[in-house]
Amino acid sequence: MTKKRKALSFIGRNWALLFLILMLMLFSILGKNFFGLRNFSNILLAVTTLLLLASGETFVIISGGIDLSIGFVMGFVCVTSAIIMRDLHAAGFPQAVSIMAGSSIGILLGLIPGFINGVLITKLRVPPFIATLGMWGIANGLAWRLCEGFPIAFLPPKARDIGMAYIAYYSPKKGFSLFDRPVLTERADILNLMKIIPLPVLLIAILLVIFAFILSKRKFGQHTYAIGGKVDAAIRAGVNVPWHLIKVYVISSFFAACAGVLLVFKLNMGIHTQYTSSYELFAIAAVVIGGASLMGGKGSIWGTVIGVLLIGTLNNGLMMMGLPIFYRYIAIGCILIVAVLIDQLFPELVYKE
Amino acid sequence: MMDNKNLRKILIGIAGRWTLIFLALEIIFFSIFGINYFSLKNLQNILLASTTVLLLATGETFVIVTGGIDLSVGFMVGFSGVICAKVMVTLQAAGASQAVAISSGILAALLLGLLPGLVNGLLVAKLRVPPFIATFGMLGIAYGFAEIICNNVPIMGLPTSVGSIGHGYLIYWLPGKIFAFLQKPENLTRLELQNLVSIIPNVTVITAIVIGIFAFILARTKFGQHTYAIGGSMDAAERAGINVKRHLIKVYMISSFFASLAGVTYVLRFITGRAPAGSARLLDAVVAVVIGGASLYGGTGTILGTVIGALIIGVLEIGLVNLGIPTYNLYIAVGCILIFAVLVDQFFPELVRKE
Amino acid sequence: MEPLLEVKNITKRFGGLTAVDNMDMEVFPGEVVGLLGDNGAGKSTLIKVISGVYHADAGTIFFEGKEVRIDNPMDALRIGIETLYQDLALAENLNVYANIFLGREKLKRFLGLINVLDHDYMLNESKKVLDRLEIEVPSLKNQIRTLSGGQRQAVAISRSIYWNAKFLIMDEPTAALGVAEQKNVLDLLKTLSSQGVPVIIISHQLHDVFSVATRLVIMRRGKKVAERITKDTTTDEIVGLIVGSLSGDYGDGNDDAKETAQVGKETSSVDEVQEGK
Numbered sequence: 011m012t013k014k015r016k017a018l019s020f021i022g023r024n025w026a027l028l029f030l031i032l033m034l035m036l037f038s039i040l041g042k043n044f045f046g047l048r049n050f051s052n053i054l055l056a057v058t059t060l061l062l063l064a065s066g067e068t069f070v071i072i073s074g075g076i077d078l079s080i081g082f083v084m085g086f087v088c089v090t091s092a093i094i095m096r097d098l099h100a101a102g103f104p105q106a107v108s109i110m111a112g113s114s115i116g117i118l119l120g121l122i123p124g125f126i127n128g129v130l131i132t133k134l135r136v137p138p139f140i141a142t143l144g145m146w147g148i149a150n151g152l153a154w155r156l157c158e159g160f161p162i163a164f165l166p167p168k169a170r171d172i173g174m175a176y177i178a179y180y181s182p183k184k185g186f187s188l189f190d191r192p193v194l195t196e197r198a199d200i201l202n203l204m205k206i207i208p209l210p211v212l213l214i215a216i217l218l219v220i221f222a223f224i225l226s227k228r229k230f231g232q233h234t235y236a237i238g239g240k241v242d243a244a245i246r247a248g249v250n251v252p253w254h255l256i257k258v259y260v261i262s263s264f265f266a267a268c269a270g271v272l273l274v275f276k277l278n279m280g281i282h283t284q285y286t287s288s289y290e291l292f293a294i295a296a297v298v299i300g301g302a303s304l305m306g307g308k309g310s311i312w313g314t315v316i317g318v319l320l321i322g323t324l325n326n327g328l329m330m331m332g333l334p335i336f337y338r339y340i341a342i343g344c345i346l347i348v349a350v351l352i353d354q355l356f357p358e359l360v361y362k363e
Numbered sequence: 364m365m366d367n368k369n370l371r372k373i374l375i376g377i378a379g380r381w382t383l384i385f386l387a388l389e390i391i392f393f394s395i396f397g398i399n400y401f402s403l404k405n406l407q408n409i410l411l412a413s414t415t416v417l418l419l420a421t422g423e424t425f426v427i428v429t430g431g432i433d434l435s436v437g438f439m440v441g442f443s444g445v446i447c448a449k450v451m452v453t454l455q456a457a458g459a460s461q462a463v464a465i466s467s468g469i470l471a472a473l474l475l476g477l478l479p480g481l482v483n484g485l486l487v488a489k490l491r492v493p494p495f496i497a498t499f500g501m502l503g504i505a506y507g508f509a510e511i512i513c514n515n516v517p518i519m520g521l522p523t524s525v526g527s528i529g530h531g532y533l534i535y536w537l538p539g540k541i542f543a544f545l546q547k548p549e550n551l552t553r554l555e556l557q558n559l560v561s562i563i564p565n566v567t568v569i570t571a572i573v574i575g576i577f578a579f580i581l582a583r584t585k586f587g588q589h590t591y592a593i594g595g596s597m598d599a600a601e602r603a604g605i606n607v608k609r610h611l612i613k614v615y616m617i618s619s620f621f622a623s624l625a626g627v628t629y630v631l632r633f634i635t636g637r638a639p640a641g642s643a644r645l646l647d648a649v650v651a652v653v654i655g656g657a658s659l660y661g662g663t664g665t666i667l668g669t670v671i672g673a674l675i676i677g678v679l680e681i682g683l684v685n686l687g688i689p690t691y692n693l694y695i696a697v698g699c700i701l702i703f704a705v706l707v708d709q710f711f712p713e714l715v716r717k718e
Numbered sequence: 719m720e721p722l723l724e725v726k727n728i729t730k731r732f733g734g735l736t737a738v739d740n741m742d743m744e745v746f747p748g749e750v751v752g753l754l755g756d757n758g759a760g761k762s763t764l765i766k767v768i769s770g771v772y773h774a775d776a777g778t779i780f781f782e783g784k785e786v787r788i789d790n791p792m793d794a795l796r797i798g799i800e801t802l803y804q805d806l807a808l809a810e811n812l813n814v815y816a817n818i819f820l821g822r823e824k825l826k827r828f829l830g831l832i833n834v835l836d837h838d839y840m841l842n843e844s845k846k847v848l849d850r851l852e853i854e855v856p857s858l859k860n861q862i863r864t865l866s867g868g869q870r871q872a873v874a875i876s877r878s879i880y881w882n883a884k885f886l887i888m889d890e891p892t893a894a895l896g897v898a899e900q901k902n903v904l905d906l907l908k909t910l911s912s913q914g915v916p917v918i919i920i921s922h923q924l925h926d927v928f929s930v931a932t933r934l935v936i937m938r939r940g941k942k943v944a945e946r947i948t949k950d951t952t953t954d955e956i957v958g959l960i961v962g963s964l965s966g967d968y969g970d971g972n973d974d975a976k977e978t979a980q981v982g983k984e985t986s987s988v989d990e991v992q993e994g995k
Binding site: 047120130134136137139140143144145146147148150151152153154157158194222291294295298304305332336338339340341342344345347349350351354 | 434485490491492493495496497499500501502504505507508509511515619638649650653658659660664675689691693694695696697698699701702705706709
């Protein structure tokens with residue numbers, strides 16, 4: 011294969027990453043304060059929700075389906091765990107207990123929509139678009155009903171501490187400390203405090219690594235790709251396709267549930283925006299930008315992560331440049347279409363290899 | 364076995380028309396338990412409130428029948444609404460008469476609104492971008508442009524006649540005294556105003572006429588037949604000599620035409636142009652089409668079914684408000700109806716086949 | 719006698735793969751020509767070029783002695799070349815007469831203004847042609863998806879007959895049929911050819927081809943390797959030519975086992991590419 015072909019093929023396969031790097035450089039030059047630990051931490055923190063949602067969605071899309079319900083499942087879990095935390099806290103339980111109970115019960119409840127989705131899709135043969143759309147509505151309604159439109163407040167204060175925590179802190183005065191936020195009194199010292207890697211980001215990273223491993227190296231992952239590639243082949247190879255798909259949708263709503271719980275920690279309240287949720291569309295966009303095909307059989311967690319970072323960097327960069335936020339819609343719309351076009355053009359080049 | 368056969372016939376009869384029956388039951392239910400639900404005023408309100416969904420769903424039907432989907436229509440409403448309003452306001456400020464300003468605004472919105480459809484069609488037909496992605500990208504682009512045009516602020520200050528068109532009715536009838544077309548009678552006493560019967564909102568007339576025309580096109584013309592054929596088998600259509608690419612482009616342009624019309628009616632009704640207008644209605648539109656009997660895989664569906672589907676949602680929404688039930692239940696209900704619709708559509712053909 | 723259809727130097731490439739390589743072929747009126755070859759030999763591609771689905775990269779097509787351009791399926795249909803594909807190309811969601819008239823729907827004037835579908839006409843005409851071919855279908859208003867494989871094949875054939883095909887191409891016509899239905903299709907074929915309509919038939923069922931075809935053209939890896947008159951050859955010889963153990967008439971001398979293995983490897987790639995296109 012000629013050198014030119016090789017180069018084009020490399021660009022074609024890794025275009026998202028290259029584009030991300032390009033954007034980072036561009037914004038660093040054009041924007042103020044873009045390139046810095048603080049801003050990068052901000053970007054990471056801002057994309058945590060999308061990272062979780064998109065990772066779950068990755069499994070679903072690779073299997074050839076789609077999950078539209080994640081935005082509102084997240085809201086549902088957010089509200090539910092907040093309510094539990096609030097009520098247990100008010101009832102006098104220790105904060106640790108309320109927080110753990112709220113989180114775990116929230117996540118457990120969040121698995122139910124995924125299970126229902128899976129059953130509808132596999133046993134009742136409802137198309138994934140419809141099933142998850144129906145669940146989208148139901149989750150929305152339930153969440154709304156639980157919170158009556160108002161944010162859930164009065165949560166155990168420790169929750170916020172966890173949400174705002176970083177792994178390491180560095181202060182010129184007090185030096186380096188792990189997990190413990192140094193207590194500083196002087197304004198100058200507080201401003202100079204370097205915060206390294208938000209705790210939620212670390213937790214999410216661990217979660218992603220585990221699931222990326224499952225997807226790429228374990229039988230479960232292989233079967234997911236197989237089902238997405240050619241269902242018949244998977245069936246004849248002995249894969250229990252219905253059961254597998256149910257698990258896949260449960261994974262998706264598991265991630266949505268985690269995102270919901272995370273929101274509680276980040277915002278220190280349970281909130282549910284009932285009118286629209288564009289989260290699921292951005293999650294799908296991130297997955298597709300990251301290299302997945304909506305037909306299934308392609309994609310990866312790593313690709314999704316890049317897709318999410320791309321969207322997050324774009325958001326942040328546009329903001330830092332002072333551009334109104336709706337430009338991001340135009341930008342993401344274009345990037346999405348380009349993503350698909352590239353994936354269409356480049357298989358031919360790769361094929362010739 | 365006579366009983367079984369008859370029972371089956373009845374079941375099939377019901378299953379085939381379940382949406383219509385469901386709609387009737389809904390209306391009956393709310394009429395009994397609601398306040399003034401079954402009144403001319405309220406029923407017309409339902410039609411008015413369902414305008415956007417009716418229009419979006421009709422356009423969407425064409426796309427879904429071909430096996431695709433158009434996600435951009437929600438934000439297209441805002442896009443065309445904003446263009447419409449902006450042109451109206453600008454021309455008015457430049458001294459043009461109301462008639463010129465208003466018709467220019469509407470024309471501009473409808474014409475420019477065809478562009479996104481053209482782009483969608485090109486992306487899907489020529490560049491083979493999956494419809495989901497192409498129209499998703501377009502929705503973002505449309506929204507972005509809409510916000511740019513209106514500068515993030517709803518456009519106000521439209522010509523006053525807009526309100527009289529948008530809130531106007533076709534017929535005004537004062538029992539025994541006045542029978543007027545289009546013009547609301549002036550100088551009425553308070554008692555007379557109370558007794559005034561307004562029949563058929565202008566907006567609904569426009570909606571009904573346009574939907575009617577396109578329902579005819581889909582059901583009875585070669586264009587409609589080819590739309591179904593493409594949805595059934597793109598290969599078969601192509602090999603039968605149908606120019607599938609060109610046809611798909613037209614279909615996506617129809618969809619965005621309806622979205623722009625929805626934007627125009629929005630402006631007429633609310634006398635403002637807002638970028639996020641209609642964005643929440645996209646999913647209602649898709650739900651309406653599916654409830655109406657279309658399959659997302661393409662090849663089936665009718666405008667009549669879609670209209671019934673849209674009305675089912677509209678009747679439900681107004682009904683819940685009328686009963687004072689919080690609207691979040693609407694989402695739950697619609698979600699369930701949607702899934703039920705798909706299940707019926709799946710098991711119904713098997714019922715027929717067994718006969 | 720002049721050939722009704724003649725293709726010269728037809729070449730069709732997909733990316734780096736040459737599916738049809740400098741192919742020549744003639745078909746005379748009244749002939750049934752069997753186009754034979756293993757998977758990936760290029761038979762389907764060649765007929766898709768003739769029927770307008772693919773555009774040839776090189777070569778010319780002559781019909782009734784004149785050079786013609788076939789850039790799309792409509793061109794082929796207009797000339798009178800009807801093609802029955804392996805997958806039948808029927809729209810499952812449409813009914814029988816809608817499929818017979820697909821793309822060529824009969825219209826009538828509505829209120830003197832607009833053209834609408836003339837369902838009655840299409841229904842009656844379809845009934846006529848199905849009766850003429852003695853084909854039984856429960857109801858012409860039923861969707862195609864409710865019909866059996868044989869009935870669908872019959873509908874597809876009726877479509878071609880109705881439109882007065884001057885030339886018929888059939889790709890694996892008996893593949894999905896039961897024995898009785900196969901016989902019906904083959905009888906239909908014989909009737910057609912006796913009326914002067916030439917047919918190119920592609921089939922893996924050699925005994926079917928032998929029973930209807932007067933002449934056989936064998937392809938391998940995109941090229942024509944041999945032509946035989948049916949009654950002057952045997953199935954064994956044909957199999958040998960298809961597979962490569964016998965050398966063809968046109969000078970590819972290296973027909974040994976290694977080449978046969980190559981066919982197997984390239985086979986899947988051509989099929990995959992064709993699926994994608």
